[in-house]
Amino acid sequence: MTNEQWLELFKGIGRKMRDGLSVILAREGGMVPLGKGAGGDKTFPVDKWAEDIILAALEKARWQGESFTLISEELGIRKFGEGKKIVLVDPIDGSNNAKSGIPFFSTSLALLNDETLSTLAVGYVINLAMGDEFWAVRAQGAYKNGKRIRTAATQGITIVAYEASSPRTDLPRIMPLLGEAQRTRCFGSTALDLSYLASGAISVFAAATASRAFDYAAGMLILEEADGVITDFEGTSLDHLVAGLGRTVPLLASKNDATHARALNILTSRPR
Amino acid sequence: MTNEQWLELFKGIGRKMRDGLSVILAREGGMVPLGKGAGGDKTFPVDKWAEDIILAALEKARWQGESFTLISEELGIRKFGEGKKIVLVDPIDGSNNAKSGIPFFSTSLALLNDETLSTLAVGYVINLAMGDEFWAVRAQGAYKNGKRIRTAATQGITIVAYEASSPRTDLPRIMPLLGEAQRTRCFGSTALDLSYLASGAISVFAAATASRAFDYAAGMLILEEADGVITDFEGTSLDHLVAGLGRTVPLLASKNDATHARALNILTSRPR
Numbered sequence: 001m002t003n004e005q006w007l008e009l010f011k012g013i014g015r016k017m018r019d020g021l022s023v024i025l026a027r028e029g030g031m032v033p034l035g036k037g038a039g040g041d042k043t044f045p046v047d048k049w050a051e052d053i054i055l056a057a058l059e060k061a062r063w064q065g066e067s068f069t070l071i072s073e074e075l076g077i078r079k080f081g082e083g084k085k086i087v088l089v090d091p092i093d094g095s096n097n098a099k100s101g102i103p104f105f106s107t108s109l110a111l112l113n114d115e116t117l118s119t120l121a122v123g124y125v126i127n128l129a130m131g132d133e134f135w136a137v138r139a140q141g142a143y144k145n146g147k148r149i150r151t152a153a154t155q156g157i158t159i160v161a162y163e164a165s166s167p168r169t170d171l172p173r174i175m176p177l178l179g180e181a182q183r184t185r186c187f188g189s190t191a192l193d194l195s196y197l198a199s200g201a202i203s204v205f206a207a208a209t210a211s212r213a214f215d216y217a218a219g220m221l222i223l224e225e226a227d228g229v230i231t232d233f234e235g236t237s238l239d240h241l242v243a244g245l246g247r248t249v250p251l252l253a254s255k256n257d258a259t260h261a262r263a264l265n266i267l268t269s270r271p272r
Numbered sequence: 273m274t275n276e277q278w279l280e281l282f283k284g285i286g287r288k289m290r291d292g293l294s295v296i297l298a299r300e301g302g303m304v305p306l307g308k309g310a311g312g313d314k315t316f317p318v319d320k321w322a323e324d325i326i327l328a329a330l331e332k333a334r335w336q337g338e339s340f341t342l343i344s345e346e347l348g349i350r351k352f353g354e355g356k357k358i359v360l361v362d363p364i365d366g367s368n369n370a371k372s373g374i375p376f377f378s379t380s381l382a383l384l385n386d387e388t389l390s391t392l393a394v395g396y397v398i399n400l401a402m403g404d405e406f407w408a409v410r411a412q413g414a415y416k417n418g419k420r421i422r423t424a425a426t427q428g429i430t431i432v433a434y435e436a437s438s439p440r441t442d443l444p445r446i447m448p449l450l451g452e453a454q455r456t457r458c459f460g461s462t463a464l465d466l467s468y469l470a471s472g473a474i475s476v477f478a479a480a481t482a483s484r485a486f487d488y489a490a491g492m493l494i495l496e497e498a499d500g501v502i503t504d505f506e507g508t509s510l511d512h513l514v515a516g517l518g519r520t521v522p523l524l525a526s527k528n529d530a531t532h533a534r535a536l537n538i539l540t541s542r543p544r
Contacts, residue, residue: 029416029417029419029471030404030416030417030471096431096455097473100431100468100472100473100474101416101468101471101472101473102457102459102468102473102474103375103376103399103401103402103404104375104376104459127375129375129402130375130401130402132302132375144301144302144373145301145302147301159368159372160439164455164456165455167432167450167451167452167453167454167455167456168451168452171443171447171450171451171456172447175443175444175447178439178443179439179440179443180439180440181439182439183368183436183437183439183460184436184439184443184458185374185458185459185460186456186457186458187374187376187457187459188455188457196372196373196374199301199302199373200372200373201369201372201373201374202372202374
């Protein structure tokens with residue numbers, strides 16, 4: 001399969017998730033019934049339902065001769081043949097929002113040609129609450145709903161978005177950066193933070209807690225293809241990181257090089 | 273007009289805004305073209321368009337014999353007769369999100385029988401990006417998309433949401449509260465923060481910057497009718513506040529009395 005065919009497969013998964021969830025959300029009052037086995041008759045296990053959609057699509061790719069390994073938040077690691085390619089999946093990124101009825105969560109899908117993030121080839125993110133789609137194929141630019149997107153070329157720090165799994169320890173770490181912002185945002189979905197940054201809406205994004213590759217790989221390629229920059233908090237490229245289930249590093253992402261340099265300087269030069 | 277008739281009028285405004293914006297958002301790549309006169313041929317002045325929808329609906333109410341004063345972020349103060357009733361309108365709450373393409377912004381409409389917030393009679397909030405509607409009529413409960421909602425009865429502080437117009441000075445003020453949260457959120461629309469708190473998704477909401485009545489009045493009634501609590505940062509009721517264009521006080525809102533007492537204690541007992 002070509003990268004473009006993988007992108008079509010990812011879009012198929014995303015749109016099935018979105019269409020099915022619209023029905024579920026209407027029935028459940030906006031809340032996504034997550035949690036395996038937690039439901040009685042009244043709840044519907046969305047995790048299992050999402051798994052089925054993803055596995056059916058990947059099995060189709062396998063039948064077409066593709067050979068790859070799936071790494072997913074829900075499904076863990078599963079081999080579809082012995083090939084080197086890796087498919088990274090987060091069925092619902094922003095599950096705290098989804099299960100409480102806050103309409104900001106996504107599905108994130110990425111294809112790597114090998115185990116390191118330097119081999120990212122395709123990234124796809126869909127806002128499941130309202131349908132915005134973001135995607136990128138390596139060296140072919142980034143798109144939102146079919147239109148080419150680029151980060152903002154300006155240098156001011158207007159909106160700084162962040163994620164923090166442990167506010168008490170994470171927020172003091174990034175406070176100097178938040179203090180430089182005209183506005184802060186914390187939406188609860190790293191894949192969407194990176195995607196809206198790629199589309200020019202956000203100046204800088206910091207994931208203060210070490211993140212997992214399936215949360216950010218798709219958004220990372222979308223951002224880079226939109227002329228954005230992403231590193232760890234020390235300014236080191238993420239390209240050498242190996243995709244897996246574990247947490248890797250905190251992330252700092254910016255709309256352009258000049259802004260990134262300034263954000264790194266703010267994060268590293270002040271007393272914590 | 274009865275309160276129920278005012279609610280229907282508000283729903284009419286909200287749904288016209290939502291339907292029209294869907295078309296505009298599709299055309300403009302998700303961004304709301306705000307800013308009077310800022311656009312050339314390519315931009316569409318949504319402010320003016322929203323004004324027209326609101327004024328047409330209110331003029332209809334005036335023809336039906338209603339007498340009231342409009343207080344709006346966009347339109348300022350306009351008298352529709354000499355009556356004591358006040359209609360508070362924020363056509364687009366979350367305009368920073370709207371104009372940059374982040375799908376989290378709302379229209380907020382409230383009816384007061386007199387000038388103080390103690391006379392709040394009807395509140396209506398619509399999430400313009402994906403359609404969730406929240407409303408309340410005094411003493412008749414709060415609703416989301418037609419279903420009765422209540423805040424969470426639990427006492428843990430899971431999600432703390434906040435708004436801060438000046439992160440550098442506002443965030444240190446509320447940091448002790450953010451540090452108690454399992455997760456923080458900052459969405460950029462006070463009307464939606466209060467509405468999602470009312471529906472059980474958020475434990476505590478703090479608007480660290482002094483807020484304006486048209487931003488929070490509708491959400492305040494929806495929250496109170498959903499068994500939530502809202503005061504200023506000192507725990508003082510907002511009932512005595514007079515609706516106007518100016519900023520009033522910072523807001524602290526919680527899912528229930530026990531949680532509110534705890535949040536107040538955290539905000540006031542620690543060194544700033």
